[in-house]
Amino acid sequence: MLNITDRQFAKGSARLGRRDFLRIGSLCGLSLPSLLANLSQAAPGRDLYKKKSVVFLFLQGGPPQIETFDPKFDVPANIRSCTGEVQTNLPGVWFGGTFPQMAKRADRMAIVRSFATNDGGHNHIPILTGRHPSGAAMGALCSQGTGVIHPSSGIPMNTVIIPEAVQPDLKLGKPTVTFGLQRIEAQVAGAGNTGGLYRGFIRNGKAEQLANFNLKLPRDRFENRYRLLDKLDGLKRRLDETGEVDGVSEVERQAYDLLLRGVSDAFDLSKEDPKTIAKYDTSHLFNMRDYHEGGKYFLFNGGTEGRINKRLVDQLRWSNLLGKEMLLARRLCEAGCGYVTIVDSSWDFHGNGDNNPGTIVGMNALGNQVDHAVSAFLDDLEDRGMSDDVLLVISGEMGRSPVKKNKDAGTDHHGHLTPLLLAGGGLKMGQVIGRSDKTGHRPASTPYTPENLLATILHTMFDAAELRVSPELLPAELSKILLEGKPIKELF
Numbered sequence: 001m002l003n004i005t006d007r008q009f010a011k012g013s014a015r016l017g018r019r020d021f022l023r024i025g026s027l028c029g030l031s032l033p034s035l036l037a038n039l040s041q042a043a044p045g046r047d048l049y050k051k052k053s054v055v056f057l058f059l060q061g062g063p064p065q066i067e068t069f070d071p072k073f074d075v076p077a078n079i080r081s082c083t084g085e086v087q088t089n090l091p092g093v094w095f096g097g098t099f100p101q102m103a104k105r106a107d108r109m110a111i112v113r114s115f116a117t118n119d120g121g122h123n124h125i126p127i128l129t130g131r132h133p134s135g136a137a138m139g140a141l142c143s144q145g146t147g148v149i150h151p152s153s154g155i156p157m158n159t160v161i162i163p164e165a166v167q168p169d170l171k172l173g174k175p176t177v178t179f180g181l182q183r184i185e186a187q188v189a190g191a192g193n194t195g196g197l198y199r200g201f202i203r204n205g206k207a208e209q210l211a212n213f214n215l216k217l218p219r220d221r222f223e224n225r226y227r228l229l230d231k232l233d234g235l236k237r238r239l240d241e242t243g244e245v246d247g248v249s250e251v252e253r254q255a256y257d258l259l260l261r262g263v264s265d266a267f268d269l270s271k272e273d274p275k276t277i278a279k280y281d282t283s284h285l286f287n288m289r290d291y292h293e294g295g296k297y298f299l300f301n302g303g304t305e306g307r308i309n310k311r312l313v314d315q316l317r318w319s320n321l322l323g324k325e326m327l328l329a330r331r332l333c334e335a336g337c338g339y340v341t342i343v344d345s346s347w348d349f350h351g352n353g354d355n356n357p358g359t360i361v362g363m364n365a366l367g368n369q370v371d372h373a374v375s376a377f378l379d380d381l382e383d384r385g386m387s388d389d390v391l392l393v394i395s396g397e398m399g400r401s402p403v404k405k406n407k408d409a410g411t412d413h414h415g416h417l418t419p420l421l422l423a424g425g426g427l428k429m430g431q432v433i434g435r436s437d438k439t440g441h442r443p444a445s446t447p448y449t450p451e452n453l454l455a456t457i458l459h460t461m462f463d464a465a466e467l468r469v470s471p472e473l474l475p476a477e478l479s480k481i482l483l484e485g486k487p488i489k490e491l492f
Helices: 018-024 032-040 125-129 138-146 181-188 207-211 219-231 249-260 274-280 322-334 359-383 450-461 464-469 476-484
Strands: 053-060 085-087 094-096 109-112 158-161 201-203 339-345 390-395 420-424 431-433
Touching: 053 138, 053 322, 053 359, 053 450, 125 138, 125 181, 125 450, 138 158, 138 339, 138 450, 138 476, 158 322, 181 339, 274 322, 274 359, 322 339, 322 359, 339 359, 359 390, 359 420, 390 450, 450 476, 464 476
Parallel strands: 053 339, 053 390, 109 431, 158 201, 158 339
Antiparallel strands: 085 094, 109 420, 390 420
16 A cells, blocks of 8 residues: 555655665555556657547447447348437438437447457457457557556556446456456456556456555655655665666656555546536446346346246346446546556347347347447547547457347357447547448458557557657557558548
8 A cells, every 4th residue: 555654754764765665565556666667667659659548448248230330221120130220410320229329429430330350259359459469458558658657647557447446346246257357357458478567457446456546644744755855965876785776766756746646536436526427327227136146137038937046147247337437437538548448248149048138138238328328428528628639449359140049139159240439539530431241241341350450549549650750669569560550541
């Protein structure tokens, strides 16, 4: 914990040694020595960073393309959207029936209808990493260029949001490994072989975690000690006899700055205007008890006593908190966070009656929630003048087969076509990019892939033109993508 109570320090000693730093504790899962080492090495690409943020809303489980942003009309009934269709404010463009609010804001979006992860096995790696050979999630890759900690606010630059981040007392069930926290930690927040320093910070809702951000020493006393740094000569001194760190004055200054800026405030929704919270709130859209232990577990076909007692284990991480998660993402972007991933489980609509809901049940819950939360998010960004500063990306690890397999409107895994929607970021919005075939099975125009999405994100966050002059300003793996990768060209 950031509990600075050392007697020597409290007496006003100008000298703060290595042992004292160690006593301060840890932040974001990093030991302070690691944090200081990172801060002492400014991100090589900071001058190329455009100060833009990415919010990736990851629809975990495989959202159906026909029910989201690519409905089909002149097709058999078992292919047409089972939730209906709604016309957008773009001529000739329709969304699935659970997205009426987003449809009114389609002019602020770009829908890619020829995007595919080409993996239909709940494999998160392609979409999360852009198939980068390092195996690092895109947030980890981006933080190599932006730095791990924002230099002004102290906010982690790569953050993963789960429902527990906005409701610490939330009691979600234990799902299968496909949608469990272990997989989220390993893949969504994973840094591959780039090093643990770049892992995404997961706010888990535990009080002791936020305590790591809270300064226990009164601010005035702490600031008095901080000002001593400016009065001292010879701040360059060794932390120990090993020569581990030669000069630390600037590192010390940055560390103190980090602790003073109240990182925890960005994660605290109680600091937000209640009217704004109400605009985002999605908890009223469905009753979580219907989706978790103690509820009715989706009574297919009216259900039977035996089926009532069955657990829909894949769905136990469902929550109705997406609105507040999106609000938290906005707060983090305001504080300077470069990459925010929101994990929305579980879009797994087989509809087999054992452990998965059908498309109708799933879309009426999760689709409506995305519609409300995303619309509130886009309006909030516009009201705050942040629309060009934040790129919203919505996708999943795969899509769903066009043909519904059973009376519960279940659909199977489908890697040949995946929903992809982008909004903001200063890119060209109000358009549909590419097209799918008549049944929504495959791209019918130039296909785009996760590799193209990664290049698009990096081009949004970093200045490729400047990089061409000085390619050494970014790590080689990022420079290669920016200089050789192919972003979605219609967006630029």
